[in-house]
Amino acid sequence: ENPYVMRRPNFQALSGNERFEGFCVDMLRELAELLRFRYRLRLVEDGLYGAPEPNGSWTGMVGELINR
Incomplete structure (x- = not known):
């Protein structure tokens, strides 16, 4: 699995945090759900x-x- 944060191959067709993928994105998504906070990647x-x-x-x- 790719590390860190990368733009998805089709990022132009996506918006918000969905434009990004990678280990850190997955981890951040799980932490946000568990700890109940919101974030914006850019x-x-x-x-x-x-x-x-x-x-x-x-x-x-x-x-x-x-x-x-």
Whole structure:
């Protein structure tokens, strides 16, 4: 099974969280059902996972979480 989060091959025809698949998506779906929370998956604007910048800020998904 593919790890992490990937867009489904037919993602253009889908909407919301259904556009994504992978181990982390399956795990998140189960956790949300068990713990009763809602979530929305989306791509980060810069398309990066996250790396530190020389000025101390972060890029990507990590940066979005830190700056939230």
